[in-house]
Each structure stands twice: as structure tokens, then as C-alpha cells.
Amino acid sequence: MSTPYDVLTRITGNRRAPQPMGERCEMCSEAIAEEHQHVVNVAARQLMCVCRGCYLLFTDSHAQLRYRAVPDRYLSFPDFALDRLSWEGLQIPVGLAFFFRNSALDRTVAFYPGPAGATESELDLAAWNAISAADPRVGLLTDDVEALLVRVSPDEQPVCFLVPIDACYEFVGGLRMLWRGFDGGQDAREYIDNFFAALAERSEERRL
Numbered sequence: 001m002s003t004p005y006d007v008l009t010r011i012t013g014n015r016r017a018p019q020p021m022g023e024r025c026e027m028c029s030e031a032i033a034e035e036h037q038h039v040v041n042v043a044a045r046q047l048m049c050v051c052r053g054c055y056l057l058f059t060d061s062h063a064q065l066r067y068r069a070v071p072d073r074y075l076s077f078p079d080f081a082l083d084r085l086s087w088e089g090l091q092i093p094v095g096l097a098f099f100f101r102n103s104a105l106d107r108t109v110a111f112y113p114g115p116a117g118a119t120e121s122e123l124d125l126a127a128w129n130a131i132s133a134a135d136p137r138v139g140l141l142t143d144d145v146e147a148l149l150v151r152v153s154p155d156e157q158p159v160c161f162l163v164p165i166d167a168c169y170e171f172v173g174g175l176r177m178l179w180r181g182f183d184g185g186q187d188a189r190e191y192i193d194n195f196f197a198a199l200a201e202r203s204e205e206r207r208l
Helices: 004-014 052-056 084-089 125-134 136-140 165-178 185-202
Strands: 037-041 046-050 067-069 096-102 107-114 117-121 146-151 159-164
Touching (some): 037 052, 046 052, 046 165, 084 125, 096 165, 159 165
Antiparallel strands (some): 037 046, 037 067, 107 117, 146 159
16 A cells, blocks of 8 residues: 555656756747847836747837837948047047937937946937938937947047947946956957957948
């Protein structure tokens, strides 16, 4: 005759080991791969990890939706209308920043990387509007989900790319992990160089 303990032992012995949860879609809880897509919660200004099915629900860039799918478009803008003087007019304290139009705020916002991650800058909108007017390629950005990533070096021409917004936050997150001291340190500088070299290879060139 089986005791309750015997029955419990058989049940637990036949039970499969729990599978690791892994990452899941933040909308439907479907399991997703490490490489996955994102949507932006426009009102909350938040990136969400999603499965392919949920991503496709929000790909219409013209619809007035709470969520917007982040596209996979990379463009380089050679000879972008930006010099050292106009960069200083933006009042960004470092030589790296990304800009995107926030539809909820109805204006362009700017962030720059640092030891604490992405820091929002008090963007001088008059200075930004002058740059936008001088280079119409700024108008190619899709609100909320694409950004203009700019690097300004003391001895080189500024470089400018249109990239998905999630690429900006991944870049800043990776840089934060390497940041040492006041200026980031050698590892951070190498990371920046490698990231922009990869961007140049991946991006389609778009001239005026």
C-alpha cells in the first residue's frame, strides 16, 4: 500500500526540471531571443522588449498609437551642417549626443552619455532649429523611434548618423559599464571608436 509520501515522491520524481525563464515579451509574455525588437511607449518615454508578432502591430508610423515600433534603419549624413561653433550653441557639455523628436512633448530632445547613463540636456531650441533649417536631412527622422547620433571631435569633422533609438540606449549602456574617471578612460574611448566604425560600415550614405 502506497503512503502519501510514496505518491508525492513519484510525482516529484517524474516532474521535469523547470526551464529557465529567459527574456519575455513585455506585451504578451511570449519567450523572445536575446536579439529581439523593441517598441516605444510614447507617453511613458520607455523602450519595451517585444516578440515579432507584437512588434508588427505598431509598424504604421502614420497611425496615432500609444506604442511605436522601432525600425532598423541606419543612415550616414556626410558633410552634415554642423561646425564647432554651432555645436557649442547647443550647450552640450561633451562631444557626443543623440537627438530625437518627442511627439508627446512636441519638441526635439537631446541626451548625452556619461557615467550615470543617458543624461538629458537642456537643448537650446533656437540653435537646434538653425541646424535643422541648414540641413533638411534632419527631417528624415521618424518621431520617437529614430535619433540623430552626433560625434564632435576637436581635430576632425563632426560625424552624424540616423539610427534606431534603441541603438542609442544600447550604446550609452555599454559605455556606462566601461566609464572610468572624469573623461571615461581608455576603454571607453576605444568602445566609442569601435561603435562609430561599425556604424559607418552598416549605414547607407545619404547626401544632400
